Amino acid sequence: MNTRELSPCFVTKDVDACRDFYQRHFSATAIFDCGWYLNMRIGGDGSSIQFMQPQDGMVEYGAEGVMLNFRVDDVDAEYARLVSEGVALAMPLEDHPWGDRGFSIIDPIGTALYIYSDREPSDEFRQYYTS
Structure with a gap:
């Protein structure tokens, strides 16, 4: 296909x-x-x-059990913009050892939206990347 x-x-x-x-x-x-x-x-x-x-x-x-992932250039700017627009957070902005910095919000029908930017993964997670 x-x-x-x-x-x-x-x-x-x-x-x-x-x-x-x-x-x-x-x-x-x-x-x-x-x-x-x-x-x-x-x-x-x-x-x-x-x-x-x-x-x-x-x-x-x-929506139940679904998360849409939005990779963006500047997660900090998106976080500041969405918070200033009054969007409620489902997960705070934080760095993750698997190689991203992100946060999440919920849309009107309950779909989780994970918004993130890539970061260098920790040594623990680097081994799992295939390319």
């Missing part, structure tokens, strides 16, 4: 809340929006996320 893009789709009744959250805090832009189905581009690298209201007897599913 030659995958050209991979993006999550969450089935939720809260499409409007998700649209507002990702536009406001991540400058996401709608590339398809018919009201009950929303596809949003995040950043300039082709990343996207979709939200769909349940159709024809579908059940809602999505």
